[in-house]
Amino acid sequence: MAASINILGIGSRSAGRTRGAATVTLSSIYDSTSNFKVTAFVLNILTPTLPSFTTSIQWEHLRGLLLADPDFSRPGPIDVIIGADSYGLLVEPEIIRGRTTEPIAQRTLLGWIVLGPVNDSTSSSVRVQHTSIDDKIDLLLTKFREQEELPSDSAPTPEPEEASCEQHFKDTYTRDNNGRYVVRLPFKAPPSSLGDSFAGAKRCLHQLLRRLSTNDSYRELYNEFLQEYETLSHMARATNMDSSRSRFYLPHHGVFRAHSTTTKFRVVFNGSFKTTSGVSINDILHTGAKLQQDTVDVLLWIRRHRLIFTTDVTKMFRQIAVHPDVWALQQILWVDPNNQVVPYYLTTVTYGLSCAPFLAIRVMLQLVEDEGHDFPLAISPLTKGRYVDDIFGGAETLQDLQETARQLQEICQRGCFPLQKWSANVKDALRYVTSESRTDAVSINSEDPNLKFLGLEWNSTEDNFKFTLQTSFHQDVTKRTVLSETESLFDRLGFISPITVKAKAFLQELWLAKLHWDDKLPVQLQEKWLRFQASLSDLSLISLPRWLDLSSTSKVELHGFSDASMLAIVAAVYLRSTSADGTTTVTLVCSKTKVTPLKRLTIPKLELSAALLLAKLM
Incomplete structure (x- = not known):
């Protein structure tokens, strides 16, 4: 293979x-x-x-x-x-x-x-x-390839394992008296195949504690996070340690998220940690089908509406309970006030288990199925306007937007999914959002109207997309740093394709130079890359309208263009909208570029490839 x-x-x-x-x-x-x-x-x-x-x-x-x-x-x-x-x-x-x-x-x-x-004097050399x-490179390449591909129009045929995971969810999920969903972990192999993980998790804990002892602020954040975990009953001290039951201890570490407006620090858990049998809990869990909407589809749906709001689910994964029968398989080790090592059960869906994204999104879809009949306006935001825990709603009139926000909040409350960080591009849009959920909200009258928006920066006052990029100038530029920084040019709708295609062409040039990942670039290539980096400061001058100027009375035309050169192929789609009073606007919907293959093709063949790219884009 x-x-x-x-x-x-x-x-x-x-x-x-x-x-x-x-x-x-x-x-x-x-x-x-x-x-x-x-x-x-x-x-x-x-x-x-x-x-x-x-x-x-x-x-x-x-x-x-x-x-x-x-x-x-x-x-x-x-x-x-x-x-x-x-x-x-x-x-x-x-x-x-x-x-x-x-x-x-x-x-x-x-x-x-x-x-x-072997105590033998004939030993002449040592072989190690x-x-x-090199999984970091593979992860970067995977992300890069995913950004290069267009979303599929048709739903993929479920694999047998995905179908089994789906059936397991349907057969085992329940709801408690408060409406909260309770799920079980979807195993594809028996937990008895797990070996011992306690000793390894304890060793990782002691290494973590040594790091925490040298950094007071880090230790304080760690303690606060896990204290909140316990206070919210998302973890509980392990009891009834039945030695006959399989168990798994997850090592954990802290992650800083500088750009987050809510949780700057969180603890993540390692479900891929190998036990003494060479098997981790992720090895025996179904991953489940990919249920998440593609970011391109979500962004295009958002752009259709004149008025929009944004919100997100507070601690989305942790709002879903895990059945107590499987708590023993998601345990962690932590220390009590006396610095004694104590085992804890994680009682909710745990980020770090391979099935967690499937379970979280599948529960949200089940909420729509169970409660959507009472809240019809909330169905589209939850099925078309949601990306993981970020939810977007839109409407043509203020009244419809207000009602959509109210229904969204109420359906989420029925599933015990509190919403936070509300924002909108129009005043009074959130009038009917209850005060409890607006306590920690981002105010629509915030002094800083710039919000992160699925990898883009959205100015809610001007209602347009802007671009900012934090570039790192390395003294020694390598192919690895170029790939990393190219991947950070997140541009799913192709608004800045004339810029990103240059970065992709430069990567191809590095491949032709047959450089290893950590080889320092030759002076000529390094200077070329640094000039490109310097030009990225002009990205802040670019802004594009978020709304496509669509309404129920608009006359709409889509216009597509494609072209090719020996360097790259390109396709772009524009929307021409004519309102009832005859006003016409033309807006870039999206574009796509691809560098030409290393095996050179003729211009006519490349132009046919560009036309095919355009057909897929349309």
């Missing part, structure tokens, strides 16, 4: 990219039924011959054992490196030890393996083997 992944070794040195991946069955030389399958990435060279020396020492405690590799003491080629994530599938409990200066024997599915010190996937 295809797989091209950057592999890092000791010192973060690149070991090259994988040539693909293959499923390999490993079996014992003594019993072919003792086997397991792994997915292995393919490299040109794995290691030099191992071991790097020959030893003739015989250890008494190893005599008579059926060794997985009877010739382990003789140098030979290495065919497969088994990662720590698969090690738990291989090992068995029994260990045989000799003296402290001698190796131990570990029983495995393939036979006994030998590891540990360590590899890891």
